[in-house]
Each structure stands twice: as structure tokens, then as C-alpha cells.
């Protein structure tokens with residue numbers, strides 16, 4: 001492997017890591033806000049339904065806020 005190949009490999013690994021972080025960050029990095037032992041939405045403070053947490057472990061927002069958040073995220077891109 002010459003120097004050029006090594007640089008390319010490093011670049012590829014860094015890019016993969018960035019993608020993994022971005023994907024994980026969308027749903028799992030933040031988690032809910034715990035209020036009195038109840039997982040609540042980070043944006044509106046409403047309790048997150050148990051069914052939603054079961055479907056998306058670590059969900060940090062209720063359905064409505066998650067949709068709004070994703071909509072805004074798309075608008076930024």
C-alpha cells in the first residue's frame with residue numbers, strides 16, 4: 001500500500017464515521033428528557049407514549065415534534 005492508498009483509506013474511514021454519527025444523531029443521541037421518572041419530549045415537554053419509545057428506543061421527541069424537527073432539518077440542507 002503506498003502513501004496515496006493510505007490517505008484514501010483514511011479519508012474513507014473518516015467519511016464512514018461521519019455518516020454513522022449523523023445517522024445515530026438523528027434518533028438516538030439525545031434521548032428523552034426525564035421529568036419525575038417519565039420520559040418527556042425535549043421540545044414540548046409532553047410525556048412520550050410508551051409505544052413510541054418501544055418502537056424507537058431513545059426517542060427524544062414526541063411524534064409531532066420529531067416530524068417538525070425533521071422538516072426543519074430538511075429545510076436547512
Ligand SMILES: [Zn+2]
Nearest residue numbers: 041044062065
Ligand atoms: Zn413534543
